[in-house]
Amino acid sequence: MACKTDKLIATVKAKVEPTPELIELLKRYRDGLNMAIRWAVEAARAKGRPPTLSKIYRAVYEQLRTMGLPSYIASACYREALAIVRSYLASGARGRMPVVNTLHMWLHKNAYRVRDGYLYVTGGYKARVVGIEEKYKEGEWKEAKLVYRGGDMYLYIAVEVPKPMLVKPKGVIAVDINERYVYYGNSQWVKKVETPVEKAMRLRELAEKLQRRYSAPRYTPWNRRGGIRERIRRLHKKARDIVEDWAKKTAKRIVEEARERQYAVAVEDLTGLKEAIRELTKEHRVGLMLLAYRRLLWWMKWQAAKRGVVVVEVEPRGTSTTCPKCGGKMEEVGHRRVKCVKCGFEAGRDIVAIYNIEKRAREKLGNPSFSPLAVLTPS
Ligand SMILES: [Zn+2]
16 A cells, blocks of 8 residues: 555645736637637537547647647647546536636646746746745646636646655544534544535525526526626535535544544545435535535545545445444434444444444454444443
């Protein structure tokens, strides 16, 4: 598992002072991107499969150059177009042809330099760097993405850093999520953190209320003006941002604790969620909870890789319905409380899940002798 040559891709963010020339270049990139997307979608429709990289190169590269894109940037442009079209086709090519409205640009590692407080972009562009994150100084700079949004310009630099050696785990922190809380811990201690699902739900409900109110025919001119649509879009984005911030923060907290104790982090693989959410009826809550869990898992894996913490994914089936003491069947005896029909062990459903996830993780880590019997005190 541990391997010295493993690399980790991190991101360093820099704030750049926008220049009219760079904004122009970004607009040309966007136009070139949309042109290349249209070509690739039509080519795919004609042939029944997406074009190859060399085909799209032959078809659009010269035109991108004529549009004023330096060669490295023209290459990045048709490559991005192909990636967008491939994922559009892979998702069944439903809906309208993809159109890119954002101003951004991929920069190959040879297409830019940051030196002496300036960003240099191939083709003779130069802009002042007003701030850059002070991290991963030992890393190797790879490609970057230049983004212009709301009057601000940022450069996101992908930095390759060596992955730390994995720490041999002495124990396990199991993680379990339900609609309201994330539980983490093991048979000796369990902590819980509230999820952002309710908060995000309220924003989504507000967005939908606006949507319903202004979708009436008499409001169409308003709607068309975009003001309301923009507000609705912003509410949805805020809901997603809340989930993302929470996932990032919570993942860090859990993995830091695991690192301090030299523990592994154990989670159910994603299929477990289907079981966990079966009882939930409201569509939106389910969607938000899935999002929260997916993002939490993503950030935990990222944090773990960064800190050399082992992550174990366990089989999710029956983690809250199997007795961690005797393997018997647990039956519901109250709100989120379960009791073993065989040995009478009773606990909260989430606590039972934590015990079982810990047990399964320990078995996977080659510690089959572990038994929660030794430490469990029936409550
Ligand atoms: Zn039992």
